[in-house]
Amino acid sequence: MKQDLLQLYRKELRLLEEKSNRRNLPEIIHQGRMVIRQDKQMLNLSSNDYLGLASDLFLRKAFLENLTPENFLPTSSSSRLLTGNFTANKELEELLCLLFKSESSLVFNSGYHMNIGILPAVSDSKTLILADKLVHASLIDGIRLSTAKFSRYKHNDYEQLESLLCKNHTDYERIIIVTESIFSMDGDEADLCKLVALKKLYPNVMLYLDEAHAIGVRGAKGLGCAEEQDCMTEIDFLTGTFGKALASVGGYIVCKKVIRDYLVNKMRTLIFTTALPPVNLMWTHFVLERSTGLTGKREYLKKISSCLREQLIAKGYVCPSTSQIIPVMIGDSRETVRKAEEMQRKGFYMLPVRPPTVPENTSRIRISLTAAIRIEEIENMITLL
Ligand SMILES: *Cc1c(COP(=O)(O)O)cnc(C)c1O
Numbered sequence: 001m002k003q004d005l006l007q008l009y010r011k012e013l014r015l016l017e018e019k020s021n022r023r024n025l026p027e028i029i030h031q032g033r034m035v036i037r038q039d040k041q042m043l044n045l046s047s048n049d050y051l052g053l054a055s056d057l058f059l060r061k062a063f064l065e066n067l068t069p070e071n072f073l074p075t076s077s078s079s080r081l082l083t084g085n086f087t088a089n090k091e092l093e094e095l096l097c098l099l100f101k102s103e104s105s106l107v108f109n110s111g112y113h114m115n116i117g118i119l120p121a122v123s124d125s126k127t128l129i130l131a132d133k134l135v136h137a138s139l140i141d142g143i144r145l146s147t148a149k150f151s152r153y154k155h156n157d158y159e160q161l162e163s164l165l166c167k168n169h170t171d172y173e174r175i176i177i178v179t180e181s182i183f184s185m186d187g188d189e190a191d192l193c194k195l196v197a198l199k200k201l202y203p204n205v206m207l208y209l210d211e212a213h214a215i216g217v218r219g220a221k222g223l224g225c226a227e228e229q230d231c232m233t234e235i236d237f238l239t240g241t242f243g244k245a246l247a248s249v250g251g252y253i254v255c256k257k258v259i260r261d262y263l264v265n266k267m268r269t270l271i272f273t274t275a276l277p278p279v280n281l282m283w284t285h286f287v288l289e290r291s292t293g294l295t296g297k298r299e300y301l302k303k304i305s306s307c308l309r310e311q312l313i314a315k316g317y318v319c320p321s322t323s324q325i326i327p328v329m330i331g332d333s334r335e336t337v338r339k340a341e342e343m344q345r346k347g348f349y350m351l352p353v354r355p356p357t358v359p360e361n362t363s364r365i366r367i368s369l370t371a372a373i374r375i376e377e378i379e380n381m382i383t384l385l
Contacts, residue, residue, distance in 0.1 A: 020333040021354050028349075030055075033372045035349050042349035043377055045367045048244035050217050050324055051297045052372030053287060056247075063286050073278035081264070084275035092285045096252055099223060099292065100232055104260040107252050107284075108269065109276055111212055111241030114251030116142040117269030118237060119178070119208070122262065123148035126173035130164055132156065132190070134183050137357075139210060143178070155183075158194050162201070169202040176206045176237075181225035182213040185358050185366065187321030189214075192226055196234040208237040213325060216245025217301065221292040246291060248284040250276055297371040304378055305369050311382045327353070327364040328385065336363035346384050 016022035029036040032055045035044045053059055078084035089107060096105035108114040119142035123129060127148040131139060134155045143150050149172070153161045161177065169175060177199060179190045192209070199205045211224035219227030224240060226232045237255055242248040253263070263270060305324045312319045318329050330336040333354045340352040343365070353366045369378075 020337050021356075032057075033370075037344075037349075040344070040347075042344055042347050043373070043381075045348055045350045045369070045373070045381070047370055048213070048368060049247060049370050049372070050213075050245040050301060050368070051222075051247070051291065051294055052370045053216075053245070053247035053291070055372055059247075059287070059290070063283060067279075071278075071282075075277050076275040078274060079271060080275040081271055086275075086278040086281070088278040088281035088285065089275065092281050092288070095285055095288060096254055099221065099288070100238070100254040102232070102238075102254045104257040105252060105254045106260045106263055106270070107250055107276070107281070109250060109273055111210075111239075111243060111251040112138045112141075113269040113273065114239055114241070114253065115139045115210065116145055117267040118239070118253065118263065119143055119148070119176075120146040120268070121266040122237070122259070123174070123176060125149070128168050128172040128175045129178055130161060130175060131178040132180070132183075134185065135178060135180055136184055136210065136212070139178055139180075148176075155186075156188070156190060158191070158198060161195075162198055165198060165201060165205060169204060172204070174204050174206065175202070176208050178208045178210075180210045180212065181218070182211075182323045182325065184213055184325065185353060185364075186327060187213075187323045187325030189225060189322055192229040192231050192235075196231050199234075206236040207234070209235045209239065211238070211240035212244055213323065215240035215242075216291050216294075217298060217324065220295070222294060222298060223292075242284045242288070246284060246287050248287055249280055250284055301369060301371045304373060304375055307375065308367070308369060308378050308382070311379075315382070315385070324369045326367045326369065328367065329362065329364045331361050331363060333363045336365060340365050343381070343385065348381050348384070 013022060033044055034041050049055060076084035076086060092107055093105045115138035123146045125147045129143050129148045129150040131143060131150060131152050132155055133152045151164060153164060165175060177195060182189045195207055199207045209226060214224040216222045218225045221227060226235055226238055237253055239253045242250040301324050308326050309319050309321055330339060336352040340350055343350050350365050350367050352363060354363045
């Protein structure tokens with residue numbers, strides 16, 4: 001009997017294998033901007049370390065100078081609602097409020113915790129969630145865990161969104177529009193001003209924005225696309241992660257105080273988990289404070305990103321991206337895997353993205369650029385592609 005049960009898993013894995021969709025955990029060693037696998041050194045073109053801060057030794061050394069055995073706290077030992085709410089939490093949330101000029105903010109263990117926790121907490125069966133078709137898996141999971149009704153609109157199709165709002169606003173107590181600012185697979189972006197205008201059409205519509213790929217990267221202070229498009233205060237749930245450009249771990253929301261208070265009471269992924277270790281929160285604080293001034297890195301990243309996008313288009317690729325996330329669209333999974341492996345042999349660590357992460361027949365190699373990458377390296381890579 002036991003044997004039979006395992007057989008089902010083996011069969012499913014074999015099916016994935018046949019479609020070139022089977023995944024494995026890569027065994028790699030990190031060396032600054034490079035990764036090493038089986039003695040082969042490759043330039044890391046798959047990292048979310050957009051500002052290059054995770055590989056910045058000087059930053060880590062500066063942080064370590066302020067650490068002592070007394071203030072190096074590697075665990076919080078408890079939920080924030082019990083004894084896990086340390087000063088480091090308060091200080092990080094105060095910094096977020098100061099930077100975003102917001103009433104309130106709240107920090108979570110990860111962006112995934114944030115997205116699967118907030119949506120079920122703030123919605124009920126009288127809520128309709130309208131999500132962009134391409135939102136991240138964590139947002140989909142959050143919607144699924146909620147009791148809200150939901151519907152997805154075609155990617156960035158605001159006409160369809162408007163008609164959905166028009167059709168449904170009288171049938172629900174509340175409608176929440178859910179989108180990312182920079183989308184994680186196509187690297188294109190939402191028009192936030194347009195979304196804010198749509199939200200304002202009806203008094204019972206709220207806007208949830210995930211800035212995972214934009215925090216640190218966009219805006220004069222690196223606060224994201226909402227800063228860049230000057231609409232930070234218009235977004236009801238302004239969220240992001242510290243795990244990408246900010247070189248740390250954790251998620252955050254910037255919001256009205258009443259929403260924070262509500263989440264503290266209702267959000268299961270905040271209440272029923274051990275809080276982040278204070279040392280992580282201190283590191284996030286340290287990096288976030290410094291990241292606001294890194295305009296030069298943001299401009300450089302913008303420059304190399306548009307350079308790569310232009311060269312891909314010149315080579316005949318379709319390129320939906322407007323950001324540092326740049327897909328090389330191929331289509332077929334097998335061909336995508338083959339091409340990614342070929343580029344790895346040539347010294348460029350880039351990875352295939354296949355269904356179910358992206359729709360069928362849209363397999364692609366996903367490149368994400370960081371400020372640690374040199375322009376010559378991009379040119380070199382493009383000629384080999
Ligand atoms: C990475 C990502 C998350 C998850 O954030 P983590 O901090 O890595 O858990 C959430 N939303 C989007 C859009 C992401 O790209």
